Each structure stands twice: as structure tokens, then as C-alpha cells.
Amino acid sequence: MPEATGTAAAPASARRISPHRTPPTWLVVAIACAGQFLVVLDVSVVNVALPSMRTDLGLSAQGLQWVVNAYAIAFAGFMLLGGRAGDLYGRKLMFLVGLGLFTLASLGGGLAQEGWQLLAARAVQGLGAAVLAPSTLTLLTAAVPE
Template sequence: MLEATGSPASATARISPRRTPPTWLVVALACAGQFLVVLDVSVVNVALPSMRADLGLSAQGLQWVVNAYAIAFAGFMLLGGRAGDLYGRKRMFLVGLGLFTLASLGGGLAQEGWQLLLARALQGLGAAVLAPSTLTILTAAVPEGAARARAIATWTAVGAG
């Protein structure tokens, strides 16, 4: 708290400005978030035979393992983007990443098919919160012009797989 007798110069000296991270770090983190979201759509296909054997999932159950993520991701993406507008893109990036990570852990620890399906749906929800924030964080951090065009091209290439 400032005292009434304090000078304005001493008051401003106590307030430290926010440090902005380097642009390359913002681009790298946004691309890493996008990579996680895109990778998880297809990487599960490699593990389907093991899931069938370990969890006793039917062919229909295996389809739901793939679709639970995609349906939740597509169904909640607009809400994830709106949440970023309302509560802050960085905050929603971190919330989405946290939910995605915890759901991934849950999927890895699943002992029953329904547990895996729930984890995959929660991963999709986390991805729906995470994905919209990656591009908006990137465009806010990189100034317009050639640098932004390169950053968006990199983000797009990562998203294309």
C-alpha cells in the first residue's frame, strides 16, 4: 500500500512490469499445443489392437475409442474459443492442456473400456479448449507482416501432421 507522503517516483519503482516471453517461445508453445491435439486424433489407431486384447473391447467399442475424442473435440471447440475470449487465452490454453494431460493419464491407467472412453472424451474436451487458444495466442504475440505469416505457416504445417 502506498503512503500519502510517498513520491510518485517511488510508487512506480515498486511496480514491476510484466515480462513478455520471446516470440519464438510463444510460437513453439502454440505449435506444441497444436501438435498434441492433432497427434491424439490418429496415434490411438496404433494402440487399438492392444486395447482390444487388454480391455476386451469389441470392434464397436474400438470405434468409440476413436470417435469419443473426435466428437467431444468438434462439439466443444466453439465453446472453447468463446471461453478463451471471456476468461483469457493463456488461461484457457493452460486449462485445456491440464485437462488434456490428466485425461491422457486417465486413459493410460484405464482398466475397463468405459474408463478409456471417458478419458478419450475428456481428452477431446481438453483439446477443444486448448486448440482455439493456440492460434489466437500466436497471432497476438507475433507482429503483422512476414514474421506472422511464417509463424502461422509453421503452426499450420504442424497441424497438418
């Protein structure tokens, strides 16, 4: 009787690709960095558009300050909760939820016809950023080996 060797072909079921295949490291790094770049950029890029917002939306000086502060306050206020949500529900899911919220709020801010609509969109952007940002570093450290 011939002895079995370790060179036998693996069964077809073992050769199938896992549905939970890990994406390439470079892709994880690129997406995480792009998301974090949007979060950081959105804090200051709105300053360039403030004069146009004043005329187009009829915002006062106080209203313009709230355009900047609505984002910053929501971002800072919900950051700890965003990190905890990442711990409870998964960092990848919370990264995607935060990115989705941030993107939809950006669209809402771009389509705003009244000052209050822009302020609400900026606050939701801050919330999305607060959910997205804590998960970014954890995703990067998990994806890139030391």
C-alpha cells in the first residue's frame, strides 16, 4: 500500500477564496489617509469660502463664526463616543459610517440655500468626522505590520 505524501492536491473547497479576504495594505493606507485628510482639511478650508457665504446666504459675522464652530464643537464633542462606537461595533464599520455621514453632510452643505441649513450640515459633518477619526489610526496600525 503506497504511503500518503503531503503533495496531494487540496480539495476544491480548500482552494476557494475566503469571503473575508484582507484588502491590500496600500489600499487600506490610502483610504484611511484620504478619510483623515478630509476631516483635517474641512476644519480650515471653509475659511476661504466665508466671504461668499456672507453674501450668498446672508450670514452675519456671528453666523460665519458658527459655520466654523459648529463643525469643531460637534467633532470635539463626539470624538470619545465615536471611539467607543468603534470598539463596540467594529472600527471598519464605524469608519465607513463616519465617512458616509461626512460625505452626505458635505453634499447637504454644498446644496444649502439658507444659513441654518449650512450650520446643520456643518454640525453633521463634525459628527461624521468624530466617528471616522478615531477608527482611522486603529485601522492603520492593524493593517501595517511593525
